[in-house]
Amino acid sequence: MPVAALMPVAMRVNRGLRHVPTWVVWIGGTLPALWLVWRLVQGGLGPDPVRPLEHELGIWSLRFLIAALCVTPLMRALGINLIRYRRALGVLGFGYAVIHLLVWLVLDIQLRWDEVIRDLIKRPYITIGMLGLVLLVPLAVTSTDRAIRRMGGAAWRRLHLLAWPATLAGAAHYMMVVKAWPPEPMVYLGIVFALIALRLGRIRRL
Incomplete structure (x- = not known):
């Protein structure tokens, strides 16, 4: 279907979105965490709940x-x-990445820092996952309107290009954690590569 034919639909969708405040997304975004807590309390995460909890937080x-x-x-x-x-x-x-990390550090590794350092060095999927989280830190810190004004729009946009390698690192981390070829992590990794390809294609046309 041509893009022009979709414009009336997009206009109606955009008009509807004007009535949806951002707090709806914030509240909706907490629901997966609340559901995980409920399942944890009810014993719905199995006999060893730490790993499923850690896994689901990372996926979200x-x-x-x-x-x-x-x-x-x-x-x-x-x-x-x-x-x-x-x-x-x-x-x-x-936020979900930070909680994912905290579950790993506190509940899984139990703050055994020697083991944490050893895993960071010897387990590439942990190294890549940590790299992705580190890349997200400056993005979260500068996510306010005040930060945009202080940095200027151009500098802010350049910094937030880090979202691309950070998300790619997260998808690669997930793919390496499962140590197999199940469809879900492959789909996520494929989506990230497709988005990067679209981005690079647009840059080449400019």
């Missing part, structure tokens, strides 16, 4: 980060404007 982080990267391509391809929600999606992705 990746989902939110990918959703944030999809905002601009979706607007360019279909005309649907979700820009006002992108910050919330990105910060939620960072």
Whole structure:
């Protein structure tokens, strides 16, 4: 279907989105965490709940980060404007990544720092995952309107290009953690590569 034919639909969607405040995304973004806590309390995560909890938190982080990267391509391809929600999606992705890390450090490794350092050195999937989280830190710190004003729009946009390698690192981390070839991590990694390809293709045309 030609993009022009989709414009009336996009306009109706955008008109509807004007009535959806950003706090809806923030509240909706906490629901997976609350559901995980409920399952943990009810014993729904199995006899060893730490690993499923850690796993699910990491997946939700990746989902939110990918959703944030999809905002601009979706607007360019279909005309649907979700820009006002992108910050919330990105910060939620960072928040879930931090909780994912804390579950690993506190509940899984139990703050055995010698083991943490050993895993960072010897386990590439942990190294890559940590790199992705480190790349997200400056993005989260500068996610406010005040930071944008202080940095200037151009510098802020350059810094936030780190979202791309950070999300790619998260997808690669997930792929390496499962140590197999199940479809879900492959789908996420494929989506990230497709988004990067779209981005690079647009840069070449400019």
